[in-house]
Amino acid sequence: MQKIYLIIAMMAAMVSCTREEQLDPDTILLGMGGDQWVRTELDDWLYHEFVQPYNMEVKYKWDPYEINLQKNFVPVDELKVKDLMNAIKKVWIRPYEKQGGADFIKKLAPKRFVLVGTPEYNDQTPTAGKAEGGNKITIFDVNTFDNTSPTVVGKILDVVQHEFVHTLHQNVLYPEEWMTICSEFYTGSWNATPDNAFRPLGFVSKYARANPSEDFAETVSYILTHGQAAFDNYVNGAGDEGAARLRTKESIIVNYFKTIWNIDFYETYAGARNGLVDLIQEAMHNL
Amino acid sequence: MKRKIVYILSIGIVWLGFLSCAEEEKYLFGDSLDARLQAQLTQYQQTLCSAPCGWLMAVGTKDQGIAGGAYRFWVKFTPDNRVVMYGDINRTTATTPRESSYRLKSMQFPTLMFDTYNYLHMLADPTPVLAGATTGLGLTSDFDVNLTGDGQGDEIVATGRLNECPFIFTKATPEDTLAITNDSALSTIKTATIALWETMKYATIDVNGFKIQLSIGNRLSALTYKDRAGELQTNIIPSYAEFNHDIRLIEPFKYEDVEFDRIVWNGSQYQIKINGSEYAVFDNGEPSYPLTFGVGKAYTKLTVDKSILNTAAGNSMVEPFLSFYNTVANGILATPGYTNRYDLSYFSVKFNEATDATGRKMVLSLTCWHRVNLTYLTTSFTYRLREDDDGNVYFTDLTPIRDASNMYVVIFGRGIADNLLSYFLYSGTSTITLTPSETVAATIQPSGNKFRIGWAPNNTPGLTEAIGGFYLVSDPTHYMPGLLGN
Structure with a gap:
């Protein structure tokens, strides 16, 4: 009996609380739907070139929450954005589309490009790019972009290629054999490697010594950005052991692109110039 | 009893339920x-x-x-x-x-x-x-x-x-x-405003006995004062010139009840308004706070550089020291075997802490310009010195430790160094000996002469750095002026 009183009382209390909450559709929720600003010609261009076809957001306006909150950066120079993104489209998106099919980039590409004016400095060491979980690529140092300078174009596009390779291997990992080729040379203090010391070990850069994933991204983007002939030259100057390791890496890469992604890394027959590397090289040449 | 509790509980719950229905103001501050x-x-x-x-x-x-x-x-x-x-x-x-x-x-x-x-x-x-x-x-x-x-x-x-x-x-x-x-006023206003300040070497305000020295720069201003404890304090504050030549400190200067962020140009002079009263900025002639020189103090080094102290518009290095300095410089130029080879560029004295119990050390460095090789040569000599209770300095040992790194300057440098010292030790007279001169030291004996270190008159237009001087205690007309530093 007592319990019943209690239950009735509680029900009464609860019923009294069930007030219909009317959600006002006009309620302002600040910041919902992203930041607002008056669109410019540049915003429209990015929308038509990247959002519409690829569902890819190009975030060029400063947003501190996209990057390391403790570091000093500056935003991008608006005048650099179109040139840079044009180059990215020609040198990165188009060749992959030609080789991997029209949907390749749509399926795999990161959904967000974040552009930052300067590098991220760790002490004095600049970082040129970052990829996060296959979803976002941050490109630093955009303000030095100059599409008339092959060196600068190569440097920034190297970042995009490098970060996209991370996206690829985050989807399907490279074969385990990769990790054994240079396993004893990976080091946290890769930055201390003298400039002439990484090549004979079988690396394309100092940074490649950081770990197998960076090595993979560095090696692929080296070949894509510099071309097959330059890579051959590089291998020939790496000494016997270095050359052997680099050749092993090369064959794993070619195999990985073919079996996992059905992409011909190099041309399918002599003079065809239809491999991914050729297409990228040609695009860089025609920028 | 148990039953009563349940009743009371039940009523309480229902009452709470009603409470929750009470219409209340939707937002505490009027809106979401x-x-x-x-x-x-x-x-x-x-x-x-x-x-x-x-x-x-x-x-x-x-x-x-x-x-x-x-x-x-x-x-x-x-x-x-x-x-x-x-x-x-x-x-x-x-x-x-x-x-x-x-x-x-x-x-x-x-x-x-x-x-x-x-x-x-x-x-x-x-x-x-x-x-x-x-x-x-x-x-x-x-x-x-x-x-x-x-x-x-x-x-x-x-x-x-x-x-x-x-x-x-x-x-x-x-x-x-x-x-x-x-x-392009943004670019020109700074220069025009700084020119107004350059007419004053040691711009100062005196707020009822509390003096603040103002060193106004293009983008930073230094405000120097002695705090209640007698310690010298310098606040460096970003500042800029308004288009009417007012100086605006980006963050206010604050010490006890003295606070201001604006120095107003009234057309003929600068003024600062503090707590309703106006205080004019004036040239104090010398820094408005006492000079402290020595190990652990505001300055440890005095650089005697005639090319900075003396210009066509005015001299801060004056007689009788000036003649002595010229004699030294000419002597260096006439060094036998090295005639017309070395110009005396400047020399400096720096006080260092000694590592042993022999008293503090003074390092005297001489820098000469080699006319042929077009290089500067510096050599140094370390002497020992002590301070008496009045803060006056005297030497305890006249045999310097030499820097043997440069043989040419060492050849005659000892003579110059000893003569500089003897200038203070012997009432402002000295015999210049510029040949290799181990013997000179023997002629200099601690005479009991002492010198004190204080501000020296700045007569050089455009020169606003602090100038100190080593004054012979027995005859303060003899003083060696120099730029203070560390």
Whole structure:
């Protein structure tokens, strides 16, 4: 009996609380739907070139929450954005589309490009790019972009290629054999490697010594950005052991692109110039 | 009993239930947080865009090196999130307008973001664009700022989000804007204003006996005073010149009840208003605080450089020391075997802590210019000295430790060094011996002469650095002046 009183009382209390909450559709929720600003010609261009076809957001306006909150950066120079993104489209998106099919980039590409004016400095060491979980690529140092300078174009596009390779291997990992080729040379203090010391070990850069994933991204983007002939030259100057390791890496890469992604890394027959590397090289040449 | 408790409990629960139904004010502050933030952002946007002639924006960098301090910009906001800017960074930024974007965003504060690159960002750029900036830090500056206050007045004060740099926005007048766009006033006002300050060597205000020395620079000002405990304090504050030549400190100077952030130019002199009273800025003739020299003190080094102290417009190195100095210099030039080879460039004395119990050490360094090799040669001699209870200095040992690193200067340097000392030890008279002169030391005996260290008269127009002097205690007309440093 007592319990019943209690239950009735509680029900009464609860019923009294069930007030219909009317959600006002006009309620302002600040910041919902992203930041607002008056669109410019540049915003429209990015929308038509990247959002519409690829569902890819190009975030060029400063947003501190996209990057390391403790570091000093500056935003991008608006005048650099179109040139840079044009180059990215020609040198990165188009060749992959030609080789991997029209949907390749749509399926795999990161959904967000974040552009930052300067590098991220760790002490004095600049970082040129970052990829996060296959979803976002941050490109630093955009303000030095100059599409008339092959060196600068190569440097920034190297970042995009490098970060996209991370996206690829985050989807399907490279074969385990990769990790054994240079396993004893990976080091946290890769930055201390003298400039002439990484090549004979079988690396394309100092940074490649950081770990197998960076090595993979560095090696692929080296070949894509510099071309097959330059890579051959590089291998020939790496000494016997270095050359052997680099050749092993090369064959794993070619195999990985073919079996996992059905992409011909190099041309399918002599003079065809239809491999991914050729297409990228040609695009860089025609920028 | 148990039953009673249940009844009471039940009634209590029902009562609580009713309570929860009581109609209450929906929001404590009248509207939802989002709505209030939105209203505040809209208010700021309107304020920023409504200034017909734009705003003058000043920012003080955290870096206080050669490029650090207050920078000034003219900014004009339009409702389409665009902003046009001039800046006083260099000639180009002061004469060529540049457009970029801005937006207002609610972060922890209403925040104004200059969200694409413009002149303002040159200060913060971690890839240094300004000489003196640091890689990774730039000048430690900001370009998104937290706005405080109601955003309705003619002045908005703000703080940088990352580095907490102070920002001041003031509404520009039509005259300001015209001066900036037509006459590049941002670039010229600094020079014109500093010229007013250069007429005073040791600009000082005296607030009822509390003296503050003002050293006004292009972007940084140093305010030096003695605190209650007698310690010398220097506040370095970013500052800039208004178009009427007023000096504005970006953050106020504060010591006890003395507080100000503006030094007003009334057309003929500078004044500071403190607690309702006006105090005129005057030239104190010498620094307004006592000189402290020695190990652990404000200065440890005195550099005697005739080319800086004496110019065509006036001399700070005067007789009788001047003749002695010239004799030394001529003697060096006439050194047998090295005739017309060495010019005396400057010499310095620096007090160091001794590592043993022999008293403090004084290092005397001589720097000469080799006319043939076109190089500077420096050699040094270390003497021991002590201070008496009155702070006067005397030597305890006249056999210096020599720096044998440069044989040529060592050959005659000992003679010069000893003669410099003997100048003080022997009542301002000295025999110059410029041949290799181990014997000179023997002729100099501790005579009991002492010297004191104090400010020296600065008679050199344009020279505003602190000048100290070593005064012979027995005859203060004999003094060796020099630039103070460390």
